[in-house]
Amino acid sequence: MTELNTIDAAAIATSVVEMARDGRFGDMEQLFGAPLRAVVSAETMRVAWATEIASRGPVTTIGEPALTQGENGLIRVRVNVFCERGALTVGMTMDGQGSLQGLALLPPEGAPSWTPPAYANPRKFEEQEVMVGPDELPVPGTLSLPHGHGKRPGVVLLPPMGPLDRDETSGPNKPLKDLAWGLASRGVAVLRFDMVTYAHSQQVATRRDFTMTDEYIPYALAAIHLLQQQPTVDPAQVFILGHSMGAKSLRVSQLPNRPLRVW
Numbered sequence: 028m029t030e031l032n033t034i035d036a037a038a039i040a041t042s043v044v045e046m047a048r049d050g051r052f053g054d055m056e057q058l059f060g061a062p063l064r065a066v067v068s069a070e071t072m073r074v075a076w077a078t079e080i081a082s083r084g085p086v087t088t089i090g091e092p093a094l095t096q097g098e099n100g101l102i103r104v105r106v107n108v109f110c111e112r113g114a115l116t117v118g119m120t121m122d123g124q125g126s127l128q129g130l131a132l133l134p135p136e137g138a139p140s141w142t143p144p145a146y147a148n149p150r151k152f153e154e155q156e157v158m159v160g161p162d163e164l165p166v167p168g169t170l171s172l173p174h175g176h177g178k179r180p181g182v183v184l185l186p187p188m189g190p191l192d193r194d195e196t197s198g199p200n201k202p203l204k205d206l207a208w209g210l211a212s213r214g215v216a217v218l219r220f221d222m223v224t225y226a227h228s229q230q231v232a233t234r235r236d237f238t239m240t241d242e243y244i245p246y247a248l249a250a251i252h253l254l255q256q257q258p259t260v261d262p263a264q265v266f267i268l269g270h271s272m273g274a275k276s277l278r279v280s281q282l283p284n285r286p287l288r289v290w
Contacts, residue, residue, distance in 0.1 A: 039125050040092040040104040044117050047076050048086045048108075060126035062237045066188050066224055067130060079132055079197075084111030099229050101128060107135060120228060128232035129224070131190050134197065141194075141201045147208035159220040159253060160246040164227050168193055168220030168250070171211035172259060180264035181216040181254040185247060187271035188239060190225040195270065206268070216260045218250050 039058070046055040052069040059067065080086070090107035097103045097120060106117045113135075120129035143149065152173045158165040173179060184203045186195040194201035207217040223242055224231050231237055247267060255262035 035125065036094055036102050036104060036121060037092040039121060040094075040106050040117075040119060041089060043119060043127070043130075044089050044106050044108055047072065047117070048089070052076075058125070058127050059130075060122060060128045060232065061235045062232050063127055063130060065238045066242050071188060072130070075132055079115050080110065083113040083115065086110050097229060099233055101229060101232060105133070120232065122232070129190055129228045132197070134199070141196075141199050141204070143208060144205045146212065147205070148212040149208065151214075152208075152211035157218070157220075157253060159218070160223065160249045164223055164230060166221045166223055166226040166246060168218060169207070170253075170257070171207045171217040171219075172257065173211050173214045173216060175214070177259070178261035178264075179214050179216055179259055180266065181218070181257070181260040182210055182266045182268050183247060183250040183254060184217060184219040185243065185267060185269035186222060188242065189222070190228055191222050192225055193219040193221045202270070216254060216257060218254050220246060220250060222246075 043055055043058065046052065050073075052073045055072060056064070056069040086108055088109040090109065093105045095103045101120050101122055104119050104121065106119075108115050108117060116133040116135050118129070118131045118133045119127055121127050152171050155170045155172065157168050157170050159168045160166050184193075184206060186193075186203055194204035203219050207219050210217050223246060234241075251265055251267070254260050254265050
C-alpha cells in the first residue's frame with residue numbers, strides 16, 4: 028500500500044485510540060506530522076475527547092481498524108469506539124512513516140440525523156452554495172440570505188480549529204448550522220464554509236509549513252469580502268463570529284480597516 032504496511036497502520040491506529048482512552052494525549056501528539064501539529068494540539072484532543080466521552084460514558088471496546096488507500100500515498104483509517112452509552116468513530120490519516128496527517132472524532136454509522144432548531148424558520152431565507160478562499164485551495168460554503176428588501180447585517184461564522192465542515196458537525200449536532208439558520212430567520216445574512224483541513228486534507232498534509240494562520244486568515248478575509256459584495260448586505264455591518272480557536276485566530280493587524288467588527 029505504502030512504505031507502511033497495513034498491519035503496522037492498524038497497530039498505530041489502535042494505539043492512538045488507546046492513548047485517548049487512557050488520557051495520554053501528550054504521547055498521541057508525538058505521532059502528529061507537522062501539518063497536523065500546526066492545527067491540533069494535545070490539549071485540543073483532550074478537550075474534544077472529554078466532550079465526546081462525557082455523553083457516551085467510558086470506553087468499553089475498541090473495534091478493528093478499517094483501512095483504505097487515500098491520495099498522495101496516505102492511508103485512511105477508521106476505528107469504531109464503543110462506550111457504555113453509545114459509540115463514536117476515530118478517523119485518522121497517516122503517511123508512509125506512520126505520522127498522523129489528519130485526526131478527527133466522527134459520528135458512528137447510523138447516528139441520528141440533524142433536525143432544525145425550533146427558532147429557525149427556513150421559509151424566511153434562502154441558501155446558496157459558494158466557493159470561498161484562494162484560487163489554489165478554495166473551499167465550499169453556504170450563504171444564507173434572508174428574504175425581503177433593504178440592506179441587512181452579515182455574519183461570517185468560524186468553527187474551532189481542525190478538519191471541520193461548515194456546520195461544525197458532531198454526530199447529530201450542527202451548531203454552526205443552528206446559528207446560521209437562526210440568524211437568517213431574523214434577517215441576518217450568514218456565510219459559513221468548510222475548513223481547508225476538511226475540504227483539502229490531502230493537500231494540506233503535504234505542506235510541511237502549514238500553520239493556523241493558513242487555516243483561517245485567507246478564508247476569513249475572502250468570506251468577509253464575499254458578504255460585503257452581496258447587494259442586500261450592508262458592508263458597514265459585517266461581523267465575524269468565531270467559536271473556540273475560530274474566535275482567537277484573527278489578529279486585528281491582519282484584518283481590513285472598517286467596515287468590519289469582530290465578536
